[in-house]
Amino acid sequence: MTAAELLRSDLRLLSDLVPEGSRVLDLGCGDGALLEYLRDRRACTVRGIELSTGGVTACVARGLSVIQTDLEEGLRDICDDAFDVVVVSQTLQEVRNLRQLVAEIMRVGRRAIVSYPNFGHLSARLRLGLRGRMPVSESLPYQWYDTPNLHFTTMSDFRILCEQAGMTVEREIGLRLRHGRVEHVSWAPNLRAELAVAVLVRPTA
Amino acid sequence: MAASTDAPHGGLAAASGPLRLTLDGPLRLVGGAILESVEVAYETFGTLAGDGSNAVLVCHALSGDAHVATGPDAEGRVRPGWWNGMVGPGLPIDTTRYFVICANVLGGCLGTTGPGSFDPATGQRWGLRFPLLTIEDMVDAQVRLLDALGIDTLLAVVGGSMGGMQALAFASHYPQRVRSIVAAASTARLGAQSIAFNEVGRAAILADPAFQGGGYAPDEQPRDGLAIARMIGHITYLSEGGMREKFGRRLRDREDHAFEFVSEFEVESYLAHQGRKFVERFDANTYLYMTKAMDYFDWAPPASGDLPRFLVLSFTSDWLFPTAQAREIVRQLLARGADVSFAEVESPYGHDAFLLECEQQGALIGAFLERSCALSRLTERRAS
Numbered sequence: 001m002t003a004a005e006l007l008r009s010d011l012r013l014l015s016d017l018v019p020e021g022s023r024v025l026d027l028g029c030g031d032g033a034l035l036e037y038l039r040d041r042r043a044c045t046v047r048g049i050e051l052s053t054g055g056v057t058a059c060v061a062r063g064l065s066v067i068q069t070d071l072e073e074g075l076r077d078i079c080d081d082a083f084d085v086v087v088v089s090q091t092l093q094e095v096r097n098l099r100q101l102v103a104e105i106m107r108v109g110r111r112a113i114v115s116y117p118n119f120g121h122l123s124a125r126l127r128l129g130l131r132g133r134m135p136v137s138e139s140l141p142y143q144w145y146d147t148p149n150l151h152f153t154t155m156s157d158f159r160i161l162c163e164q165a166g167m168t169v170e171r172e173i174g175l176r177l178r179h180g181r182v183e184h185v186s187w188a189p190n191l192r193a194e195l196a197v198a199v200l201v202r203p204t205a
Numbered sequence: 206m207a208a209s210t211d212a213p214h215g216g217l218a219a220a221s222g223p224l225r226l227t228l229d230g231p232l233r234l235v236g237g238a239i240l241e242s243v244e245v246a247y248e249t250f251g252t253l254a255g256d257g258s259n260a261v262l263v264c265h266a267l268s269g270d271a272h273v274a275t276g277p278d279a280e281g282r283v284r285p286g287w288w289n290g291m292v293g294p295g296l297p298i299d300t301t302r303y304f305v306i307c308a309n310v311l312g313g314c315l316g317t318t319g320p321g322s323f324d325p326a327t328g329q330r331w332g333l334r335f336p337l338l339t340i341e342d343m344v345d346a347q348v349r350l351l352d353a354l355g356i357d358t359l360l361a362v363v364g365g366s367m368g369g370m371q372a373l374a375f376a377s378h379y380p381q382r383v384r385s386i387v388a389a390a391s392t393a394r395l396g397a398q399s400i401a402f403n404e405v406g407r408a409a410i411l412a413d414p415a416f417q418g419g420g421y422a423p424d425e426q427p428r429d430g431l432a433i434a435r436m437i438g439h440i441t442y443l444s445e446g447g448m449r450e451k452f453g454r455r456l457r458d459r460e461d462h463a464f465e466f467v468s469e470f471e472v473e474s475y476l477a478h479q480g481r482k483f484v485e486r487f488d489a490n491t492y493l494y495m496t497k498a499m500d501y502f503d504w505a506p507p508a509s510g511d512l513p514r515f516l517v518l519s520f521t522s523d524w525l526f527p528t529a530q531a532r533e534i535v536r537q538l539l540a541r542g543a544d545v546s547f548a549e550v551e552s553p554y555g556h557d558a559f560l561l562e563c564e565q566q567g568a569l570i571g572a573f574l575e576r577s578c579a580l581s582r583l584t585e586r587r588a589s
Binding site for chain 1: 514568579
């Protein structure tokens with residue numbers, strides 16, 4: 001298996017959205033797999049922020065520049081416009097002060113690529129609407145009382161947040177998981193996608 | 206990665222034991238003074254690679270010395286080093302791979318020229334006539350040692366606490382001579398609280414009648430003052446939780462309070478023991494010069510350009526140089542576009558954690574050095 005195949009397939013999709021040679025900041029970069037790929041295959045200058053000690057150690061072992069910090073504290077160590085692209089892979093929904101972080105993301109980078117679980121997915125709607133139970137699925141695998149997710153959103157709601165924050169949604173991609181791999185959902189994504197990816201751009205003043 | 210004191214024979218064979226070298230020519234200090242003759246005490250561990258690419262300079266903290274890892278002392282007896290869990294064969298700073306150099310700092314009292322040395326101009330001990338020093342001067346002396354050893358570029362400079370300050374100063378003043386920097390439990394500048402603790406330690410030494418304006422004979426040094434300074438220092442090296450855990454309110458060798466001014470709580474006898482032990486191996490004048498050098502330290506990061514890689518580490522319970530101060534180093538480096546990594550290591554040991562917390566810290570430093578090594582080989586291949 002090549003490095004590209006080993007990369008989690010949703011990360012692979014995110015990496016395809018990053019222009020070659022970009023300066024990239026990954027918020028909640030985990031073990032640094034995406035950043036390593038972007039550095040080695042797409043000639044990007046990369047930096048990660050991660051809370052877990054295991055993740056930070058793994059990043060250091062990959063030779064990545066990683067800062068251990070809690071995103072709740074914002075990005076105060078990072079200068080304005082320091083990055084071309086800020087990647088936030090399945091992390092935003094775990095941050096308490098989400099609106100402040102979104103503002104910070106737009107301060108340090110012009111473009112953001114955000115992935116998040118889509119609560120508007122049909123199975124979630126059926127489970128809540130018909131069975132009266134909180135959704136639990138492959139993309140939302142947690143019980144309500146034991147979940148890192150503080151915010152639940154749908155693709156439609158997420159778009160509203162972005163517009164309120166003054167960002168342009170350049171692209172929206174719906175994804176679903178099939179046997180551990182991701183597939184695009186082009187028809188009725190807010191109903192059929194389990195995962196969503198949004199490319200956001202800060203309008204030039 | 207487990208700390209081991211049983212170094213295999215091959216590792217010991219590669220430990221140099223105490224070495225001394227007189228620097229070639231005088232050393233000009235930041236404050237303007239010139240030291241005509243400087244002797245540096247140092248030790249090496251491991252073997253220098255043919256291309257010199259595996260040299261790692263480890264800088265010691267306030268009370269440390271050149272004996273960083275297990276090896277023979279001057280009498281040939283094998284003694285454990287002060288960073289025994291980190292430096293040695295198979296350890297994170299692996300002496301079977303890296304050539305480790307550690308030197309007693311300028312102004313020290315454990316072999317390198319300091320206030321206890323003889324001033325060649327007068328034939329007397331320097332005492333307080335020894336010029337005031339900075340962290341940068343300590344670095345300059347070590348760079349001159351490297352020159353003498355024929356080492357142009359280091360793979361890494363690694364240090365904790367005051368050693369971390371030296372590593373940072375090295376990066377700023379000799380960025381072309383080092384590929385990576387590790388600063389653990391360190392700071393870019395002391396805050397008022399840390400300066401205050403240093404000042405109380407100095408005041409205790411200066412108030413001791415035996416101090417004699419710094420002109421005491423070596424075997425008649427201000428023992429009480431230096432011991433008190435060390436006791437104060439020790440409190441700042443531990444954490445509140447660590448002390449509660451280690452001593453609590455337990456009494457030593459007794460059931461009831463004595464109702465006398467004697468050492469009765471365990472924490473009291475621990476501090477007294479640390480003070481007594483310290484006085485046997487450390488010099489009061491050196492303590493004054495070292496703490497002053499730390500107080501003066503006010504780091505400016507290297508100018509942008511071809512910078513070394515940085516690993517900055519802090520420890521959760523360190524309140525002497527807390528995480529916020531390490532983050533300040535990181536912020537300054539990020540602003541210069543440096544390749545910097547930062548981690549806060551979980552530990553109950555306070556500031557001393559950098560000496561004791563070898564597993565998590567070791568994993569980070571070990572991985573960082575390994576990558577720095579691989580990257581420098583890559584750069585050399587591209588250059589050739």
